[in-house]
Amino acid sequence: MTSHIQNRNQLIWQLILFLAISFEAFEVPLTLTFGLKVLPWQLFLDGIFSIVFSLDLYLNFKERKKLKKKNKLQNSFIIVLDLLAIIPFDLMGGEVNVLNILSAYKLIRIARFIPILQIIFGVQNITAVPTWLKNIFGAVLTLILVHWISCIWIILEPVHGKNLDNVSNYVKSLYFTTTTLTTIGYGDITPTHTISRIFTMMIQILGVGLYGVVIGNVSRLLTQADRYKEQSKNKIQDLQAFFKHYAIPLATQKEIFSYYEHLITKRLSDNDHMIISQLPTPIQKELQIYMSIKLINNIPFFNRSGAECMRKVAQSLEQEHYSPGDYIIKIDDEASEMFIIGHGEADVTLADGKVVAHLTEGEYFGEIALVESRRRTANVVASNFCDIYKLKKDVFLDLIKSYPKLLDEVQQTIDARKGIKKN
Numbered sequence: 001m002t003s004h005i006q007n008r009n010q011l012i013w014q015l016i017l018f019l020a021i022s023f024e025a026f027e028v029p030l031t032l033t034f035g036l037k038v039l040p041w042q043l044f045l046d047g048i049f050s051i052v053f054s055l056d057l058y059l060n061f062k063e064r065k066k067l068k069k070k071n072k073l074q075n076s077f078i079i080v081l082d083l084l085a086i087i088p089f090d091l092m093g094g095e096v097n098v099l100n101i102l103s104a105y106k107l108i109r110i111a112r113f114i115p116i117l118q119i120i121f122g123v124q125n126i127t128a129v130p131t132w133l134k135n136i137f138g139a140v141l142t143l144i145l146v147h148w149i150s151c152i153w154i155i156l157e158p159v160h161g162k163n164l165d166n167v168s169n170y171v172k173s174l175y176f177t178t179t180t181l182t183t184i185g186y187g188d189i190t191p192t193h194t195i196s197r198i199f200t201m202m203i204q205i206l207g208v209g210l211y212g213v214v215i216g217n218v219s220r221l222l223t224q225a226d227r228y229k230e231q232s233k234n235k236i237q238d239l240q241a242f243f244k245h246y247a248i249p250l251a252t253q254k255e256i257f258s259y260y261e262h263l264i265t266k267r268l269s270d271n272d273h274m275i276i277s278q279l280p281t282p283i284q285k286e287l288q289i290y291m292s293i294k295l296i297n298n299i300p301f302f303n304r305s306g307a308e309c310m311r312k313v314a315q316s317l318e319q320e321h322y323s324p325g326d327y328i329i330k331i332d333d334e335a336s337e338m339f340i341i342g343h344g345e346a347d348v349t350l351a352d353g354k355v356v357a358h359l360t361e362g363e364y365f366g367e368i369a370l371v372e373s374r375r376r377t378a379n380v381v382a383s384n385f386c387d388i389y390k391l392k393k394d395v396f397l398d399l400i401k402s403y404p405k406l407l408d409e410v411q412q413t414i415d416a417r418k419g420i421k422k423n
């Protein structure tokens with residue numbers, strides 16, 4: 001199992017594994033609890049999952065070997081687990097029921113959840129897993145937990161399911177689990193013997209814990225949003241007092257406020273700057289690379305060229321700030337770099353001042369002179385406060401040499417831009 005999600009494809013692969021294991025995590029306890037017969041489509045899926053897990057083992061073989069050197073015992077365990085997970089138990093005619101001790105083997109596949117979750121919720125990802133996806137994972141895991149508790153309850157308390165068909169029995173148990181986990185506990189379904197009483201107590205404690213985690217997370221999100229608002233409110237009040245004290249002219253006040261608004265919208269508060277600046281230089285550089293990757297992730301032509309290309313670009317980017325009206329590029333100047341807008345907007349103008357294009361966040365410019373080895377073909381002027389990322393000429397030319405796809409894409413943009421100019 002890889003410890004990093006290097007790019008989108010790996011994320012999709014982890015998603016497929018997650019779906020496969022989630023399916024097993026629902027199916028296996030259900031079959032075990034009700035002693036259900038394995039149907040042909042389940043056999044088919046069993047075979048497919050075995051192929052998926054074998055493929056995963058094969059794809060990550062080298063990575064595992066590297067890891068093995070670092071932590072031998074843990075990784076040997078993971079490899080054994082992975083190997084066992086490949087065996088198609090259903091296809092081999094294994095009977096899944098509570099009495100067949102061998103069927104517990106099927107649970108091994110589910111143990112593979114752990115490394116996947118480490119990757120998905122890990123912090124070392126290059127392509128960050130979006131929060132909404134993490135929330136979906138969280139929701140699926142909660143459902144699986146509820147499902148497992150319900151199944152165990154049915155096994156422990158068959159008396160509650162007497163004379164009921166499987167569906168009603170399951171729904172009844174689900175009802176018991178949710179009322180207990182949410183600490184509502186109507187008390188209409190109660191344990192009848194010691195083991196199930198102990199089990200119920202454990203669910204109750206788990207319920208309180210889960211409740212705490214959910215409430216804690218929600219309030220953390222709210223206070224965090226408030227913290228930003230509170231900070232900016234305080235800052236604006238400080239600024240107003242300062243302007244009043246020194247009788248700052250209105251025009252300057254407006255300019256400062258608009259710059260401050262720019263800082264707030266891009267969320268790079270003083271605090272963030274402070275946090276970054278306090279870190280050791282190599283980590284600052286590493287952070288800068290991740291921040292740059294986030295930026296160039298939005299730029300289709302870099303994005304499509306793969307993780308390695310993006311990392312190269314990110315390592316070479318340099319940041320600059322411009323105020324409204326500043327010239328980023330002057331027509332007819334010599335060209336030594338291309339630019340990407342990280343935040344803000346800029347106008348492309350011709351010698352007569354005519355605006356031919358308006359560029360926004362994530363767009364790039366300054367490529368024509370580099371590709372065609374000529375002087376700048378237009379002015380580019382910041383129309384508000386801009387954070388611009390520069391990519392040096394030699395790095396850019398090197399990149400388009402190594403990634404021919406990039407050159408095609410840039411050429412398409414150049415053609416389109418020249419077309420716009422002609423009209």
Ligand code: CMP
Nearest residue numbers: 357365366367368369376377378417420
């Ligand atoms: P370059 O000629 O190096 O410097 C000026 C830049 O402005 C140019 O590269 C393009 O990136 C950009 N540019 C020129 N014309 C247009 C246009 N019509 N639309 C968008 N961008 C343009």
